[in-house]
Amino acid sequence: MSAWIGIDTGGTLTKLAYLDERRELKLTVFPSNEMHLVKEWLENHPQVEEIGLTGGRTEQLLDVLKTMKSIEYIVEFEATLKGVRYLLEKEGHTIDQSIITNIGTGTSIHYMDGNTHARVGGTGVGGGTLIGLSTIMTGISDFDEIKANAFKGKREGIDLLVKDIYQGMDTPIDGNLTASNFGKVGITDQREFEQNNVLATTQGLIGEVISTLSIQLAVQHETEHIVYIGSTLIDNEQLVKVIEHYTILKKHKPIFLEDCGFSGAIGALLNIREHSRK
Ligand SMILES: Nc1ncnc2c1ncn2[C@@H]1O[C@H](COP(=O)(O)OP(=O)(O)OP(=O)(O)O)[C@@H](O)[C@H]1O
Ligand SMILES: [Mg+2]
Numbered sequence: 001m002s003a004w005i006g007i008d009t010g011g012t013l014t015k016l017a018y019l020d021e022r023r024e025l026k027l028t029v030f031p032s033n034e035m036h037l038v039k040e041w042l043e044n045h046p047q048v049e050e051i052g053l054t055g056g057r058t059e060q061l062l063d064v065l066k067t068m069k070s071i072e073y074i075v076e077f078e079a080t081l082k083g084v085r086y087l088l089e090k091e092g093h094t095i096d097q098s099i100i101t102n103i104g105t106g107t108s109i110h111y112m113d114g115n116t117h118a119r120v121g122g123t124g125v126g127g128g129t130l131i132g133l134s135t136i137m138t139g140i141s142d143f144d145e146i147k148a149n150a151f152k153g154k155r156e157g158i159d160l161l162v163k164d165i166y167q168g169m170d171t172p173i174d175g176n177l178t179a180s181n182f183g184k185v186g187i188t189d190q191r192e193f194e195q196n197n198v199l200a201t202t203q204g205l206i207g208e209v210i211s212t213l214s215i216q217l218a219v220q221h222e223t224e225h226i227v228y229i230g231s232t233l234i235d236n237e238q239l240v241k242v243i244e245h246y247t248i249l250k251k252h253k254p255i256f257l258e259d260c261g262f263s264g265a266i267g268a269l270l271n272i273r274e275h276s277r278k
Contacts, residue, residue, distance in 0.1 A: 006269025011105035083263030103230035127232030153200030207242030
């Protein structure tokens with residue numbers, strides 16, 4: 001039986017989406033700097049005849065694969081949106097209009113309206129920033145370890161809240177909002193910080209930058225929902241909480257998808273299916 005696969009090769013991770021013998025969707029992931037693993041995976045799955053390919057490292061992957069298989073390339077943003085539409089329906093969300101925020105190595109933000117979509121913004125603050133800052137500040141570079149330790153940490157001693165500035169006065173905005181991420185450090189004498197607290201505060205910084213920007217774009221495009229995707233969110237309860245809290249506080253509706261890291265790979269897979277039906 002011939003089979004198809006969708007591959008999204010991003011700055012950090014290469015995601016694979018394929019249908020197994022029972023035509024069930026299977027998802028798997030490899031580090032993008034170990035592309036030979038994708039080649040080995042394909043050699044172990046000779047039934048794969050067609051590859052749907054997307055992502056910024058497509059050329060680098062093709063160089064390693066040197067494959068004779070048929071390749072259907074699709075630009076990253078289109079693949080992502082195709083995948084998001086599929087996952088929204090699969091996971092029971094009936095929305096047509098939304099901001100889509102993809103927290104990959106960096107963050108890319110899109111506006112979707114029915115079948116049309118456009119890239120409306122982005123920021124260099126993303127999952128790569130989480131790994132980079134964590135590594136420099138604590139020496140911990142493993143994604144799972146960063147998440148687990150951050151989860152045990154507290155932000156209060158490092159972040160400066162609005163109420164910390166307006167002591168004894170009414171605050172002009174919600175006093176529990178962050179006035180300055182990491183801002184308490186510069187106005188106190190403390191110079192030693194617990195690793196877990198530094199990691200928790202880093203997750204806070206990233207989540208708040210990304211949700212603030214996404215909310216502003218949602219306001220600009222008059223849309224209520226924001227769908228947050230990207231592998232940075234995988235099993236990252238703390239980052240999800242930060243983003244969820246900020247988005248709801250600013251009166252928008254956040255949506256988190258279960259297979260949040262795989263929209264691009266699923267979109268690339270669906271794209272082959274659409275083309276082969278024509
Ligand atoms: N197994 C893992 N190893 C390393 N980072 C991981 C892992 N799982 C999740 N991450 C997090 O996910 C981020 C990458 O997310 P994603 O795979 O969506 O991006 P990408 O597609 O590689 O990058 P981009 O789309 O920006 O080119 C990493 O920066 C890290 O924070
Ligand atoms: Mg990506």
